Amino acid sequence: MKSQNLLRQKFENNGLILIAIAMVVIYWIFDYLSSGHFLTRSMIVVLVIIYGIFTQILINSRKAALEEKEKAQQRLIHSEKLAAIGSVAAGVAHEVKNPLAIIVQGIAFLKNSVSSDARLLDVAGRIEKSALRADNIIKGLLSFSREVPLKMEEMDITPVIDEALSFMDDQIRGKNINVKKLYASELPKIIVDSNQIKQVFTNLFMNSIEAMQDGGILGIRTEQNKDKTGQVYVKITVSDTGEGIPEERIRKIFDPFFTTKIAARNTGLGLSITKGIIDKHRGTIEIESEPGRGTRVMVGLPAGLV
Amino acid sequence: MDLFKTKTSVSKKTILIIDDEEDFCYFVKLNLEQTGGFEVLTANNGADGISIAKRYQPDLVLLDIIMPNMTGTQVAESLRADKDTKDIPIIFVTAIVKRGEVGAKDYQFGGNYFIFKPVKLDELIKEIGAKLK
Numbered sequence: 001m002k003s004q005n006l007l008r009q010k011f012e013n014n015g016l017i018l019i020a021i022a023m024v025v026i027y028w029i030f031d032y033l034s035s036g037h038f039l040t041r042s043m044i045v046v047l048v049i050i051y052g053i054f055t056q057i058l059i060n061s062r063k064a065a066l067e068e069k070e071k072a073q074q075r076l077i078h079s080e081k082l083a084a085i086g087s088v089a090a091g092v093a094h095e096v097k098n099p100l101a102i103i104v105q106g107i108a109f110l111k112n113s114v115s116s117d118a119r120l121l122d123v124a125g126r127i128e129k130s131a132l133r134a135d136n137i138i139k140g141l142l143s144f145s146r147e148v149p150l151k152m153e154e155m156d157i158t159p160v161i162d163e164a165l166s167f168m169d170d171q172i173r174g175k176n177i178n179v180k181k182l183y184a185s186e187l188p189k190i191i192v193d194s195n196q197i198k199q200v201f202t203n204l205f206m207n208s209i210e211a212m213q214d215g216g217i218l219g220i221r222t223e224q225n226k227d228k229t230g231q232v233y234v235k236i237t238v239s240d241t242g243e244g245i246p247e248e249r250i251r252k253i254f255d256p257f258f259t260t261k262i263a264a265r266n267t268g269l270g271l272s273i274t275k276g277i278i279d280k281h282r283g284t285i286e287i288e289s290e291p292g293r294g295t296r297v298m299v300g301l302p303a304g305l306v
Numbered sequence: 307m308d309l310f311k312t313k314t315s316v317s318k319k320t321i322l323i324i325d326d327e328e329d330f331c332y333f334v335k336l337n338l339e340q341t342g343g344f345e346v347l348t349a350n351n352g353a354d355g356i357s358i359a360k361r362y363q364p365d366l367v368l369l370d371i372i373m374p375n376m377t378g379t380q381v382a383e384s385l386r387a388d389k390d391t392k393d394i395p396i397i398f399v400t401a402i403v404k405r406g407e408v409g410a411k412d413y414q415f416g417g418n419y420f421i422f423k424p425v426k427l428d429e430l431i432k433e434i435g436a437k438l439k
Contacts (some may be wrong), residue, residue: 099328101330105334
């Protein structure tokens, strides 16, 4: 579909060039007939302008092609990274989960044995919590290795977003966060795996909520848009008024294990997984942020694509 | 391996753990016995597990899936094929991460009961209780 759009755009560009050439030829004929000269001063001016316009078009299209190529390379590097992590994770998961199981059972025994000693109970509880956190990291890693086939269905994006938001009800209330929705009245249907897209928005909402320690506004906006190739897509913007992310960190934001949050509570895999899901849907995800003012995440999901 | 253990109390349920992780067997045994409701036998390989099951007729088997020499699936097949052990409920206890990652064949055994490592003690006891009902 994307290549069809590129072809169409190319055809449209060529058409414009042909029309421009035809107009120059017509102008030259009139110019020649009225002046009797093969090349007049005004004709030279027209040709220079046309040359300038064509050169600019050429530069722009080459620049766009280079940008597209660079983005494609970045997507490839990202997916290769994920695949490499996935294969390593699958290999070690079984080996790591067994000792974790032993730790959890051992701690359970200690907790029951020292039930009268609050300090030892606290220590045991902390060890157990860490073991379960390690287990969560393994689970997160394994999501890279799972080649779960997408269950694509045609649907409206709005209910999917709202369901993901409903998972956050407690945190939203607890942190005094206002949710502002700005949904487009009519949106094209998109073909997505609703569970995976739900995971995307759950991750994004969770990040926004965690960034707003003292409350704030969680914004959700949906709109219909078109990309450079003419492909119609649904754009969903999730914004917050949280602490924001410095520019140098934004560049690494989709890298596995990169986190801007307190390391003890996070794996640094959420946005990496999110990007993986969006890539699988041939969508786009971009982040803009201003430290101290907040962050905006723009997700683009193409309409009518499988 | 507790080959010489016998059922000493009618009120206690006997659980057999078959898992190649010795320490896992050790702690699960300690934990379950500490509740006062279970007597626990352990085996660290499939062949020993089958012979203990035949001899002691446990009320339930906790069975690891990925084990050397004989997998949990093969152990379950063997237990189901034997008239003395065919009715013993089985719960697979596995480090395989998700239900979907367990081979389809494993669903045929143990009535689809799976527990995923690392499992917390209260969850383990709850699953055992549910299966023994």
